[in-house]
Amino acid sequence: MSNLYTDDLAFDREHIWHPYTSMTNPLPSFMVESANGVHINLASGEQLVDGMSSWWSVLHGYNHPVLNEALIEQSKNMSHVMFGGLTHKPAVELCKKLVRITPKGLNKVFLSDSGSVSVEVAMKMAIQYWGSKGKPTKNKMLTVKNGYHGDTFATMSVSDPTTGMHHIYSEALAKQYFAPAPTIMIDEQWNEKDVAELTELFKKHHDDIAAFIIEPIVQGTGGMRFYHPEYLKACRKLCDQYNVLLIADEIATGLGRTGKLFACEWANITPDIMCLGKTLTGGYITLAATLCTNEIAEGISNSEAGCFMHGPTFMGNPLACAVANASIGLLESSDWKASITRIESYLKQHLVPLNTNNRVQDTRVLGGIGVVETKSSVNMAVIQKRFVELGVWIRPFGKLIYIMPPLISTHENLQTIIDAIKTVLNEDDCFSS
Ligand code: PMP
Numbered sequence: 001m002s003n004l005y006t007d008d009l010a011f012d013r014e015h016i017w018h019p020y021t022s023m024t025n026p027l028p029s030f031m032v033e034s035a036n037g038v039h040i041n042l043a044s045g046e047q048l049v050d051g052m053s054s055w056w057s058v059l060h061g062y063n064h065p066v067l068n069e070a071l072i073e074q075s076k077n078m079s080h081v082m083f084g085g086l087t088h089k090p091a092v093e094l095c096k097k098l099v100r101i102t103p104k105g106l107n108k109v110f111l112s113d114s115g116s117v118s119v120e121v122a123m124k125m126a127i128q129y130w131g132s133k134g135k136p137t138k139n140k141m142l143t144v145k146n147g148y149h150g151d152t153f154a155t156m157s158v159s160d161p162t163t164g165m166h167h168i169y170s171e172a173l174a175k176q177y178f179a180p181a182p183t184i185m186i187d188e189q190w191n192e193k194d195v196a197e198l199t200e201l202f203k204k205h206h207d208d209i210a211a212f213i214i215e216p217i218v219q220g221t222g223g224m225r226f227y228h229p230e231y232l233k234a235c236r237k238l239c240d241q242y243n244v245l246l247i248a249d250e251i252a253t254g255l256g257r258t259g260k261l262f263a264c265e266w267a268n269i270t271p272d273i274m275c276l277g278k279t280l281t282g283g284y285i286t287l288a289a290t291l292c293t294n295e296i297a298e299g300i301s302n303s304e305a306g307c308f309m310h311g312p313t314f315m316g317n318p319l320a321c322a323v324a325n326a327s328i329g330l331l332e333s334s335d336w337k338a339s340i341t342r343i344e345s346y347l348k349q350h351l352v353p354l355n356t357n358n359r360v361q362d363t364r365v366l367g368g369i370g371v372v373e374t375k376s377s378v379n380m381a382v383i384q385k386r387f388v389e390l391g392v393w394i395r396p397f398g399k400l401i402y403i404m405p406p407l408i409s410t411h412e413n414l415q416t417i418i419d420a421i422k423t424v425l426n427e428d429d430c431f432s433s
Contacts, residue, residue: 005031005043027381030388035062038406038413040393048393051403051417056220056252058283060330061408067282070326074319083111083315090321097328098289101261103270106291110308111316115251115277116150118288119213121310122247122273123154126211129245129296132303140174142201142212142244146181148221149213149249158213160222177201177209181219182227186266186366190230199238206242211273213247216263217366220252224371224402226364232267239272245296251277251288256331257404259340259367272296282327287320339407343368346411350418351403357425361399372401372421376431383430390420 009031018029031043038061040048053059060067074090081088095109110125112118123141130138141158149155157173179198184190202209216232219225239246248271253263257279260266264274273296277288300308314320347370354372355363362373378396387394394403394417401421405414424430 027384037061037063038409042388046388046391048388048391049405049409049413049416051392051394051405053279053404053406054283055278056257056404057278057281058406059255059279059327060282061406062283064282064330066330067284067323067326070322071284071319074322077318079319080314080317082313084311088316088318088321090318090325091316094321094324094328095289097325098276098291101328101332102274102276102291103262103264105270105293106274107294108292108297110290110292110310111321112288112290112310112312113314113317114150114286115275115288116152116155117312118251118275118277118290119149119155119158119247119249120152121290122213122249122275122292123158123211124310125273125290125292125296125300125308126245126247128303128305128308129299130210132299137208138210140176140205140208140210142177142179142205142209144179144181144198144214144219146219146222146225147213147215147249148219149215177205181222181225182231184228184231185364186217186226186228188228190228192234194228194231195234195238198235202238202242202244206244209242209244211245211247212239213249215249215251216253216271217258217266218253218263218369221397224364224369224373224400226366226369229266232264232269236267236269236271245272247271247273247275249275251275255279255328256336256340256407257368259337259344280327281320281323282330284323284327285317285320287317287324334407336407340368342411343405343407343409343414346414347403347418350415351421354418354422354425357422359425359431368407369404370402372425374399374401374425374431376433379430379432382427383424386424386427386430387420390423392417392420394420 012029013026032040033043034041038050040050098109099107110121112121127139143158146160148159156169157176179201182194184194248264250262254276273292275290281287344365344367347365351370352363354360359374361375364371377398403417
């Protein structure tokens with residue numbers, strides 16, 4: 001058994017790309033045998049408490065009986081049929097749910113395969129909408145720095161142009177408009193000055209701009225920053241004032257993580273277009289959705305093309321829709337807000353005090369998200385191995401050690417994660433000097 005997995009790891013290292021990883025000098029990957037509840041079980045025998053929810057996606061824990069059953073039952077019926085000309089109950093049920101639970105006014109749903117694709121779809125919708133209104137030159141995007149919207153070409157073009165990982169491709173990317181990142185955080189005093197430069201960009205360039213795209217409240221990969229809801233409110237106002245569509249990228253924040261079902265609720269706004277992904281299937285299978293208003297859908301449908309020009313092969317995959325239905329069902333039948341509040345207060349009480357450590361720049365918590373920002377970057381190879389030795393799965397990047405554990409995490413699970421972070425903060429070799 002142990003030999004087998006050593007051979008597999010050797011093959012993996014030699015032949016398989018992992019995310020954001022070198023093929024010639026890859027960081028080690030750990031072989032997972034199974035995952036259950038909040039635990040990831042390694043083939044080498046360690047059991048890790050998960051702090052990452054597999055990049056924000058696992059909500060109710062791994063290997064959940066209700067989600068397993070939804071998947072198995074659906075597979076007995078059909079695993080996939082094309083969505084062109086055909087439809088099915090799992091998709092209809094899911095879209096009914098999404099229209100019901102998302103901010104009022106988002107009535108039309110486009111299902112796709114991944115978060116990045118759902119953002120591409122949103123951008124295409126905005127451009128095609130303005131084309132249908134006789135304004136084909138309104139085809140640029142406006143956004144803020146420190147944003148992240150995906151890894152495909154269009155989404156890279158609206159992700160942070162300098163600090164983001166996509167600067168490598170900048171010469172090949174569409175040129176978009178960037179405002180400074182919000183500087184006033186959610187717990188600070190609001191000041192209109194924070195939107196001054198953004199306002200100028202709207203004023204100057206609105207004739208070229210199809211949509212303003214932003215991650216509501218939480219700038220994730222671009223720094224794990226929690227900005228002020230008044231900023232988002234101001235964005236909605238500016239979009240209305242200057243005839244620009246508002247795209248809310250709720251891929252990371254949607255379905256509960258920030259303490260609201262959707263982060264847009266912090267500002268009580270409805271975007272014109274909203275993207276969902278990650279948590280949509282409770283972390284089971286890839287699925288994303290782009291929702292838009294009737295106005296946008298009608299504009300596009302009455303355009304010269306007469307339709308929206310997009311249609312992925314696996315659009316509306318029944319297995320994914322069935323699990324998504326079960327996952328949203330679990331969320332709605334549970335007191336998820338109480339779970340988030342419980343996690344939030346525990347993190348505020350026990351993670352935030354790590355800010356007294358000399359190595360720490362800042363600690364912050366919002367809903368089920370906890371962040372320890374360090375003064376120097378982590379040494380990935382060392383810190384990752386240490387976290388595994390300490391019995392937790394946390395995958396930091398740059399100066400950010402961040403967690404968003406599954407909702408079912410107990411105080412004991414959270415403490416294990418916090419203790420591991422506390423330990424590595426005192427180990428010099430886990431950080432660059
Ligand atoms: N937008 C945001 C805010 C994200 O966090 C991510 C994923 N990290 C994406 C888009 C892209 O989603 P995917 O990885 O599923 O393509």
